[in-house]
Amino acid sequence: MKQFLYEAQPCRTVFGEGTRRNIRKEVERLNLKNVLVISTSGLSGSTTAEHVAVLLRDLCKGIFSKAVQHVPIENVYEALDFVKSNNIDGLVAVGGGSPIGLAKAVALETELPIVALPTTYAGSEMTSVWGITENGVKRTGTNSIVKPKTVIYDPELTLSIPANLSVTSGVNSVAHCVEALYSESRNPITSLLAEEGIRSIARSLRRIVENPDDLEARSKAFYGAWLGGTVLGSVGMALHHKLCHTLGGTFKLPHAETHTVLISYVISYNSDYAPEAMEVIARSLQCNKDDVASTLYDLIQSLGGPVSLESIGFQREDIEKAAELAVKNPYYNPRPIDKGSIRDLLDRAYHGIRPE
Ligand code: NAD
Numbered sequence: 001m002k003q004f005l006y007e008a009q010p011c012r013t014v015f016g017e018g019t020r021r022n023i024r025k026e027v028e029r030l031n032l033k034n035v036l037v038i039s040t041s042g043l044s045g046s047t048t049a050e051h052v053a054v055l056l057r058d059l060c061k062g063i064f065s066k067a068v069q070h071v072p073i074e075n076v077y078e079a080l081d082f083v084k085s086n087n088i089d090g091l092v093a094v095g096g097g098s099p100i101g102l103a104k105a106v107a108l109e110t111e112l113p114i115v116a117l118p119t120t121y122a123g124s125e126m127t128s129v130w131g132i133t134e135n136g137v138k139r140t141g142t143n144s145i146v147k148p149k150t151v152i153y154d155p156e157l158t159l160s161i162p163a164n165l166s167v168t169s170g171v172n173s174v175a176h177c178v179e180a181l182y183s184e185s186r187n188p189i190t191s192l193l194a195e196e197g198i199r200s201i202a203r204s205l206r207r208i209v210e211n212p213d214d215l216e217a218r219s220k221a222f223y224g225a226w227l228g229g230t231v232l233g234s235v236g237m238a239l240h241h242k243l244c245h246t247l248g249g250t251f252k253l254p255h256a257e258t259h260t261v262l263i264s265y266v267i268s269y270n271s272d273y274a275p276e277a278m279e280v281i282a283r284s285l286q287c288n289k290d291d292v293a294s295t296l297y298d299l300i301q302s303l304g305g306p307v308s309l310e311s312i313g314f315q316r317e318d319i320e321k322a323a324e325l326a327v328k329n330p331y332y333n334p335r336p337i338d339k340g341s342i343r344d345l346l347d348r349a350y351h352g353i354r355p356e
Contacts, residue, residue: 004187009233011126012150013226017215020046020117020154023055023092030113030149032090034061036083038103040095041065047119047157052094061086067099069255070248073134076105083110093148094157096120096169097255104130104146116148119157121169121201121221122256123176123229126151138249147233153226155219163209167305168256170201170208170221173228174296175263177201179238180231181277182270184332190235191280193227198284200224202299209303239326239333240266243342246325247314257312260305261352265345268293268355273335293355308352319346 014022027035037060039049053060064079082088083106093103094117101124103114108130116125128147131140161169177194180186201224207217243262247253271278271293278289287295301307310316323343348355 005185006187006189007234009128009144009147011147013153014150015153015223015226017156017219018154019152020052020157021055023052023115023117023152024057024059026115026150026152027056027059027090027092030090030115032113032115033059034086034088035059035090035092035115036061036079036086036088037063037092037094038067038079038099038106039063039065039093040067040099043095043119044160047094047160049094052092052117056092060092061088064102067095067102069098070133070138071098071101071105071131073132075102076109076132079106080109083112088112090115093117093125094119097122097124100124100148101131103148105132107146108132108143111145114146114148115150115152117152117154117157118225118229120161120165120256121158121173121225121228123173123225123232126226126229127233129233151226153222155215155222158218158222159213159215161212163212164304165256166208166212166221167205167300167303168260170205170225171263171296171300171305172256172259173225174198174201175240175244175259176228176232176237177224178263178267178277178281179240180235181280182274182334183235183238185235187235190231194231195280195284197224197227197231198281200227202285205299205303236332238331239270239335239337242331242333243322243326243346246322247309250325251314251318251322253309253312253314257306258309260300261307261309261312262349264293264297264300264307264355265349267296269341269345270333270335277334297354307354309346309350310352314350316350319343319350322346 204220
Protein backbone atom coordinates (compact mmCIF):
# COMPACT_ATOMS: atom_id res chain seq x y z
CA MET A 1 0.00 0.00 0.00
CA LYS A 2 1.15 3.55 -0.77
CA GLN A 3 2.55 5.54 2.18
CA PHE A 4 0.21 8.21 3.49
CA LEU A 5 -0.19 10.82 6.16
CA TYR A 6 -3.56 11.51 7.76
CA GLU A 7 -4.07 14.27 10.28
CA ALA A 8 -7.51 14.55 11.90
CA GLN A 9 -8.62 18.16 12.18
CA PRO A 10 -10.85 18.90 15.14
CA CYS A 11 -14.23 20.43 14.44
CA ARG A 12 -17.55 19.72 16.09
CA THR A 13 -20.13 19.08 13.36
CA VAL A 14 -23.84 19.17 14.11
CA PHE A 15 -25.94 17.97 11.18
CA GLY A 16 -29.68 17.74 10.69
CA GLU A 17 -32.96 19.42 9.90
CA GLY A 18 -33.77 22.14 12.40
CA THR A 19 -30.36 21.97 14.13
CA ARG A 20 -29.90 25.76 13.78
CA ARG A 21 -32.12 25.91 16.88
CA ASN A 22 -29.17 24.43 18.82
CA ILE A 23 -27.10 27.53 18.13
CA ARG A 24 -27.50 28.99 21.62
CA LYS A 25 -26.54 25.66 23.22
CA GLU A 26 -23.50 25.35 20.97
CA VAL A 27 -22.37 28.90 21.72
CA GLU A 28 -22.79 28.29 25.47
CA ARG A 29 -20.80 25.09 25.13
CA LEU A 30 -17.84 27.25 24.07
CA ASN A 31 -18.44 29.53 27.07
CA LEU A 32 -19.21 32.52 24.85
CA LYS A 33 -21.38 35.31 26.20
CA ASN A 34 -21.05 38.23 23.74
CA VAL A 35 -21.14 37.10 20.14
CA LEU A 36 -21.26 39.02 16.88
CA VAL A 37 -23.39 37.49 14.10
CA ILE A 38 -21.76 37.95 10.69
CA SER A 39 -23.80 37.59 7.53
CA THR A 40 -24.58 38.99 4.08
CA SER A 41 -27.44 41.06 2.78
CA GLY A 42 -29.77 39.32 0.36
CA LEU A 43 -30.63 36.38 2.61
CA SER A 44 -34.16 35.83 3.82
CA GLY A 45 -36.20 33.98 6.44
CA SER A 46 -34.32 31.51 8.62
CA THR A 47 -30.99 32.17 6.86
CA THR A 48 -30.82 35.76 8.07
CA ALA A 49 -28.61 37.11 10.81
CA GLU A 50 -31.76 38.48 12.48
CA HIS A 51 -33.27 34.98 12.76
CA VAL A 52 -30.05 33.63 14.27
CA ALA A 53 -29.84 36.62 16.61
CA VAL A 54 -33.32 35.78 17.93
CA LEU A 55 -32.23 32.19 18.60
CA LEU A 56 -29.15 33.46 20.46
CA ARG A 57 -31.22 35.88 22.60
CA ASP A 58 -29.01 37.81 25.07
CA LEU A 59 -25.81 36.13 23.84
CA CYS A 60 -25.98 38.17 20.61
CA LYS A 61 -24.40 41.59 21.01
CA GLY A 62 -24.55 42.70 17.41
CA ILE A 63 -25.14 41.92 13.75
CA PHE A 64 -22.79 42.68 10.87
CA SER A 65 -24.53 41.88 7.57
CA LYS A 66 -22.18 43.52 5.09
CA ALA A 67 -19.99 40.57 4.09
CA VAL A 68 -19.28 40.42 0.34
CA GLN A 69 -17.21 38.11 -1.87
CA HIS A 70 -13.42 38.09 -1.45
CA VAL A 71 -13.38 39.80 1.99
CA PRO A 72 -12.40 43.45 1.32
CA ILE A 73 -10.10 44.79 4.04
CA GLU A 74 -12.50 47.73 4.71
CA ASN A 75 -15.14 45.18 5.79
CA VAL A 76 -12.63 43.52 8.10
CA TYR A 77 -11.67 46.86 9.74
CA GLU A 78 -15.31 47.77 10.27
CA ALA A 79 -16.13 44.40 11.86
CA LEU A 80 -12.95 44.57 13.98
CA ASP A 81 -13.98 48.00 15.30
CA PHE A 82 -17.30 46.58 16.44
CA VAL A 83 -15.59 43.56 18.02
CA LYS A 84 -13.16 45.73 19.96
CA SER A 85 -15.64 48.31 21.18
CA ASN A 86 -18.28 45.75 22.25
CA ASN A 87 -16.17 43.21 24.08
CA ILE A 88 -17.12 40.48 21.60
CA ASP A 89 -15.87 37.03 22.63
CA GLY A 90 -17.04 34.92 19.68
CA LEU A 91 -18.28 35.04 16.09
CA VAL A 92 -21.31 33.34 14.59
CA ALA A 93 -21.11 33.27 10.79
CA VAL A 94 -24.31 32.57 8.88
CA GLY A 95 -24.34 32.33 5.08
CA GLY A 96 -22.04 31.17 2.30
CA GLY A 97 -18.29 31.48 1.82
CA SER A 98 -18.44 35.29 2.01
CA PRO A 99 -19.61 35.77 5.64
CA ILE A 100 -17.60 32.76 6.74
CA GLY A 101 -14.58 34.33 5.02
CA LEU A 102 -15.15 37.64 6.85
CA ALA A 103 -15.46 35.82 10.20
CA LYS A 104 -12.18 34.06 9.45
CA ALA A 105 -10.44 37.37 8.71
CA VAL A 106 -11.69 38.77 12.04
CA ALA A 107 -10.59 35.60 13.85
CA LEU A 108 -7.14 35.87 12.27
CA GLU A 109 -6.68 39.21 14.00
CA THR A 110 -8.48 38.48 17.26
CA GLU A 111 -8.24 34.68 17.71
CA LEU A 112 -11.97 34.66 18.49
CA PRO A 113 -13.70 31.29 18.05
CA ILE A 114 -16.16 30.89 15.17
CA VAL A 115 -19.42 28.96 15.11
CA ALA A 116 -20.57 28.60 11.50
CA LEU A 117 -24.02 28.01 10.02
CA PRO A 118 -23.30 27.51 6.31
CA THR A 119 -26.10 28.11 3.81
CA THR A 120 -24.33 27.12 0.56
CA TYR A 121 -22.21 24.16 -0.54
CA ALA A 122 -18.92 26.13 -0.85
CA GLY A 123 -17.21 24.35 2.09
CA SER A 124 -15.16 27.20 3.59
CA GLU A 125 -16.46 26.34 7.08
CA MET A 126 -14.34 23.16 7.12
CA THR A 127 -11.01 24.74 6.19
CA SER A 128 -8.24 26.75 7.84
CA VAL A 129 -7.81 28.87 4.70
CA TRP A 130 -8.42 32.61 4.97
CA GLY A 131 -8.34 35.36 2.34
CA ILE A 132 -8.39 39.18 2.48
CA THR A 133 -8.51 41.57 -0.49
CA GLU A 134 -6.57 44.82 -0.24
CA ASN A 135 -6.00 47.25 -3.13
CA GLY A 136 -7.46 44.70 -5.52
CA VAL A 137 -5.06 41.95 -4.49
CA LYS A 138 -6.28 38.93 -2.51
CA ARG A 139 -3.86 37.58 0.09
CA THR A 140 -4.57 34.07 1.30
CA GLY A 141 -3.05 31.89 3.98
CA THR A 142 -3.67 28.95 6.25
CA ASN A 143 -4.01 29.21 10.01
CA SER A 144 -5.86 26.75 12.23
CA ILE A 145 -7.06 29.66 14.40
CA VAL A 146 -9.61 30.60 11.70
CA LYS A 147 -11.16 27.16 11.39
CA PRO A 148 -14.64 27.19 12.96
CA LYS A 149 -14.82 25.33 16.27
CA THR A 150 -18.38 24.21 15.61
CA VAL A 151 -20.30 23.92 12.36
CA ILE A 152 -24.06 23.49 12.28
CA TYR A 153 -25.38 22.09 8.99
CA ASP A 154 -29.13 22.63 8.97
CA PRO A 155 -30.45 21.61 5.52
CA GLU A 156 -33.51 23.80 6.08
CA LEU A 157 -31.16 26.78 5.63
CA THR A 158 -30.49 25.63 2.07
CA LEU A 159 -34.13 25.43 0.93
CA SER A 160 -33.97 29.02 -0.30
CA ILE A 161 -30.89 28.55 -2.50
CA PRO A 162 -32.12 29.27 -6.05
CA ALA A 163 -31.82 26.37 -8.52
CA ASN A 164 -28.93 27.96 -10.45
CA LEU A 165 -26.89 28.61 -7.29
CA SER A 166 -27.70 25.10 -6.02
CA VAL A 167 -26.15 23.67 -9.19
CA THR A 168 -23.04 25.87 -9.26
CA SER A 169 -22.43 25.65 -5.52
CA GLY A 170 -22.98 21.88 -5.61
CA VAL A 171 -20.51 21.47 -8.47
CA ASN A 172 -18.06 23.68 -6.53
CA SER A 173 -18.13 21.00 -3.86
CA VAL A 174 -17.84 18.17 -6.41
CA ALA A 175 -14.67 19.93 -7.63
CA HIS A 176 -13.17 19.78 -4.10
CA CYS A 177 -13.82 16.03 -4.07
CA VAL A 178 -12.45 15.46 -7.57
CA GLU A 179 -9.16 17.19 -6.82
CA ALA A 180 -8.88 15.44 -3.43
CA LEU A 181 -8.93 12.12 -5.28
CA TYR A 182 -5.77 12.91 -7.25
CA SER A 183 -4.22 15.20 -4.64
CA GLU A 184 -0.53 14.73 -3.93
CA SER A 185 -1.42 14.44 -0.21
CA ARG A 186 -4.47 12.19 -0.63
CA ASN A 187 -4.99 9.41 1.88
CA PRO A 188 -7.50 6.56 2.22
CA ILE A 189 -9.79 8.54 4.52
CA THR A 190 -10.07 11.63 2.30
CA SER A 191 -10.55 9.42 -0.76
CA LEU A 192 -13.49 7.66 0.91
CA LEU A 193 -15.01 11.00 1.88
CA ALA A 194 -14.50 12.40 -1.62
CA GLU A 195 -16.15 9.45 -3.34
CA GLU A 196 -19.18 9.67 -1.08
CA GLY A 197 -19.24 13.46 -1.52
CA ILE A 198 -19.46 13.29 -5.33
CA ARG A 199 -22.11 10.58 -5.16
CA SER A 200 -24.28 12.48 -2.67
CA ILE A 201 -24.19 15.77 -4.51
CA ALA A 202 -24.47 14.47 -8.07
CA ARG A 203 -27.50 12.35 -7.18
CA SER A 204 -29.34 15.07 -5.32
CA LEU A 205 -28.87 18.04 -7.67
CA ARG A 206 -31.42 16.83 -10.23
CA ARG A 207 -34.01 16.33 -7.50
CA ILE A 208 -33.26 19.81 -6.13
CA VAL A 209 -33.62 21.46 -9.54
CA GLU A 210 -36.93 19.64 -10.11
CA ASN A 211 -38.20 20.44 -6.65
CA PRO A 212 -36.20 22.99 -4.61
CA ASP A 213 -38.32 22.11 -1.53
CA ASP A 214 -37.18 18.46 -1.50
CA LEU A 215 -35.66 18.48 1.98
CA GLU A 216 -34.30 14.95 1.70
CA ALA A 217 -32.37 15.90 -1.47
CA ARG A 218 -31.24 19.13 0.20
CA SER A 219 -29.93 17.09 3.14
CA LYS A 220 -28.04 14.72 0.87
CA ALA A 221 -26.45 17.61 -1.03
CA PHE A 222 -25.48 19.37 2.21
CA TYR A 223 -24.00 16.15 3.55
CA GLY A 224 -21.94 15.93 0.33
CA ALA A 225 -20.89 19.55 0.77
CA TRP A 226 -19.68 18.78 4.28
CA LEU A 227 -17.57 15.96 2.86
CA GLY A 228 -16.31 18.26 0.08
CA GLY A 229 -15.37 20.94 2.59
CA THR A 230 -13.65 18.37 4.77
CA VAL A 231 -11.40 17.11 1.99
CA LEU A 232 -10.74 20.67 0.81
CA GLY A 233 -9.51 21.42 4.33
CA SER A 234 -7.45 18.23 4.58
CA VAL A 235 -5.45 17.73 1.37
CA GLY A 236 -3.84 19.92 -1.27
CA MET A 237 -5.76 20.85 -4.40
CA ALA A 238 -4.35 21.03 -7.96
CA LEU A 239 -4.82 22.62 -11.40
CA HIS A 240 -8.55 23.19 -11.14
CA HIS A 241 -8.37 25.24 -7.94
CA LYS A 242 -5.34 27.14 -9.22
CA LEU A 243 -7.21 28.09 -12.41
CA CYS A 244 -10.36 29.09 -10.50
CA HIS A 245 -8.27 31.19 -8.12
CA THR A 246 -6.61 32.93 -11.07
CA LEU A 247 -9.85 33.58 -12.94
CA GLY A 248 -11.65 34.75 -9.80
CA GLY A 249 -8.82 36.86 -8.43
CA THR A 250 -7.50 38.53 -11.57
CA PHE A 251 -10.52 38.51 -13.87
CA LYS A 252 -13.23 38.82 -11.19
CA LEU A 253 -15.21 35.82 -12.42
CA PRO A 254 -17.89 34.55 -10.00
CA HIS A 255 -16.63 31.79 -7.68
CA ALA A 256 -19.09 28.89 -7.95
CA GLU A 257 -19.82 29.46 -11.66
CA THR A 258 -16.11 29.37 -12.53
CA HIS A 259 -15.73 26.06 -10.71
CA THR A 260 -18.77 24.74 -12.55
CA VAL A 261 -17.46 25.61 -16.01
CA LEU A 262 -13.87 24.46 -15.52
CA ILE A 263 -14.14 21.17 -13.65
CA SER A 264 -15.04 18.96 -16.62
CA TYR A 265 -12.21 20.47 -18.73
CA VAL A 266 -9.67 19.91 -15.95
CA ILE A 267 -10.87 16.32 -15.48
CA SER A 268 -10.45 15.80 -19.21
CA TYR A 269 -6.93 17.28 -19.01
CA ASN A 270 -5.91 15.06 -16.07
CA SER A 271 -7.81 11.86 -16.80
CA ASP A 272 -4.99 9.78 -18.36
CA TYR A 273 -2.66 10.77 -15.51
CA ALA A 274 -5.04 9.94 -12.66
CA PRO A 275 -6.64 6.60 -13.60
CA GLU A 276 -7.47 5.55 -10.04
CA ALA A 277 -9.23 8.84 -9.34
CA MET A 278 -11.18 8.48 -12.60
CA GLU A 279 -12.37 5.02 -11.57
CA VAL A 280 -13.65 6.37 -8.28
CA ILE A 281 -15.38 9.38 -9.88
CA ALA A 282 -16.91 7.08 -12.51
CA ARG A 283 -18.30 4.90 -9.73
CA SER A 284 -19.86 7.94 -8.07
CA LEU A 285 -21.30 9.28 -11.31
CA GLN A 286 -22.33 5.81 -12.49
CA CYS A 287 -20.50 6.07 -15.80
CA ASN A 288 -17.57 4.55 -17.65
CA LYS A 289 -14.13 5.70 -16.41
CA ASP A 290 -13.34 7.11 -19.85
CA ASP A 291 -16.49 9.25 -19.83
CA VAL A 292 -16.10 11.07 -16.52
CA ALA A 293 -15.49 14.55 -18.00
CA SER A 294 -18.29 14.35 -20.58
CA THR A 295 -20.73 12.85 -18.04
CA LEU A 296 -20.14 15.71 -15.62
CA TYR A 297 -20.40 18.25 -18.46
CA ASP A 298 -23.71 16.72 -19.58
CA LEU A 299 -25.03 16.68 -16.03
CA ILE A 300 -24.17 20.37 -15.51
CA GLN A 301 -25.68 21.34 -18.85
CA SER A 302 -28.86 19.35 -18.27
CA LEU A 303 -29.29 21.07 -14.90
CA GLY A 304 -28.99 24.50 -16.50
CA GLY A 305 -25.50 25.23 -15.15
CA PRO A 306 -22.92 27.21 -17.17
CA VAL A 307 -20.50 25.21 -19.36
CA SER A 308 -18.59 28.00 -21.08
CA LEU A 309 -16.34 30.74 -19.73
CA GLU A 310 -17.87 33.11 -22.28
CA SER A 311 -21.29 32.72 -20.64
CA ILE A 312 -19.94 33.85 -17.24
CA GLY A 313 -18.24 37.00 -18.52
CA PHE A 314 -14.70 35.91 -19.39
CA GLN A 315 -13.08 37.74 -22.32
CA ARG A 316 -11.37 35.67 -25.01
CA GLU A 317 -8.40 38.07 -25.17
CA ASP A 318 -7.64 37.27 -21.51
CA ILE A 319 -6.89 33.58 -22.21
CA GLU A 320 -3.22 34.27 -22.85
CA LYS A 321 -2.71 36.20 -19.60
CA ALA A 322 -4.72 33.65 -17.60
CA ALA A 323 -2.58 30.79 -18.96
CA GLU A 324 0.56 32.74 -18.10
CA LEU A 325 -0.59 33.35 -14.52
CA ALA A 326 -1.73 29.75 -14.05
CA VAL A 327 1.71 28.33 -14.84
CA LYS A 328 3.62 31.00 -12.91
CA ASN A 329 4.20 29.26 -9.57
CA PRO A 330 4.93 25.57 -9.88
CA TYR A 331 2.39 23.42 -8.01
CA TYR A 332 1.37 19.80 -7.99
CA ASN A 333 -0.90 18.41 -10.68
CA PRO A 334 -1.01 14.79 -11.86
CA ARG A 335 -0.36 15.90 -15.45
CA PRO A 336 2.50 18.32 -16.02
CA ILE A 337 1.41 21.85 -16.84
CA ASP A 338 2.65 24.11 -19.60
CA LYS A 339 1.34 27.34 -20.96
CA GLY A 340 0.34 25.94 -24.35
CA SER A 341 -1.86 23.17 -22.98
CA ILE A 342 -3.48 25.45 -20.40
CA ARG A 343 -4.20 27.94 -23.17
CA ASP A 344 -5.90 25.12 -25.14
CA LEU A 345 -7.88 24.05 -22.09
CA LEU A 346 -9.07 27.62 -21.50
CA ASP A 347 -9.88 28.06 -25.17
CA ARG A 348 -12.12 24.98 -25.15
CA ALA A 349 -13.69 26.07 -21.88
CA TYR A 350 -14.25 29.56 -23.30
CA HIS A 351 -16.30 28.12 -26.15
CA GLY A 352 -17.97 25.45 -23.99
CA ILE A 353 -16.84 22.60 -26.25
CA ARG A 354 -17.97 19.27 -24.76
CA PRO A 355 -14.89 17.42 -23.45
CA GLU A 356 -14.33 13.98 -24.91
P1 NAD B 1 -21.44 33.70 -1.17
O1 NAD B 1 -21.28 33.49 0.26
O2 NAD B 1 -20.92 34.98 -1.73
O3 NAD B 1 -22.99 33.57 -1.54
C1 NAD B 1 -23.39 33.72 -2.89
C2 NAD B 1 -24.79 34.36 -2.95
O4 NAD B 1 -25.74 33.43 -2.47
C3 NAD B 1 -24.94 35.60 -2.09
O5 NAD B 1 -25.67 36.55 -2.81
C4 NAD B 1 -25.74 35.11 -0.89
O6 NAD B 1 -26.52 36.11 -0.32
C5 NAD B 1 -26.58 34.01 -1.52
N1 NAD B 1 -26.98 32.94 -0.61
C6 NAD B 1 -26.20 32.28 0.26
N2 NAD B 1 -26.91 31.33 0.90
C7 NAD B 1 -28.17 31.39 0.42
C8 NAD B 1 -29.38 30.69 0.70
N3 NAD B 1 -29.43 29.69 1.56
N4 NAD B 1 -30.50 31.05 0.03
C9 NAD B 1 -30.47 32.05 -0.88
N5 NAD B 1 -29.36 32.76 -1.19
C10 NAD B 1 -28.23 32.43 -0.54
O7 NAD B 1 -20.82 32.56 -2.09
P2 NAD B 1 -20.28 31.08 -1.83
O8 NAD B 1 -20.26 30.46 -3.17
O9 NAD B 1 -20.96 30.41 -0.72
O10 NAD B 1 -18.78 31.36 -1.36
C11 NAD B 1 -17.86 31.95 -2.25
C12 NAD B 1 -16.77 32.66 -1.47
O11 NAD B 1 -16.22 31.77 -0.50
C13 NAD B 1 -15.62 33.08 -2.37
O12 NAD B 1 -15.15 34.34 -1.97
C14 NAD B 1 -14.57 31.99 -2.13
O13 NAD B 1 -13.27 32.46 -2.36
C15 NAD B 1 -14.82 31.65 -0.69
N6 NAD B 1 -14.44 30.26 -0.33
C16 NAD B 1 -13.43 30.10 0.56
C17 NAD B 1 -13.05 28.83 0.95
C18 NAD B 1 -11.97 28.66 1.96
O14 NAD B 1 -11.61 27.54 2.30
N7 NAD B 1 -11.42 29.73 2.49
C19 NAD B 1 -13.70 27.71 0.42
C20 NAD B 1 -14.74 27.90 -0.48
C21 NAD B 1 -15.11 29.20 -0.84
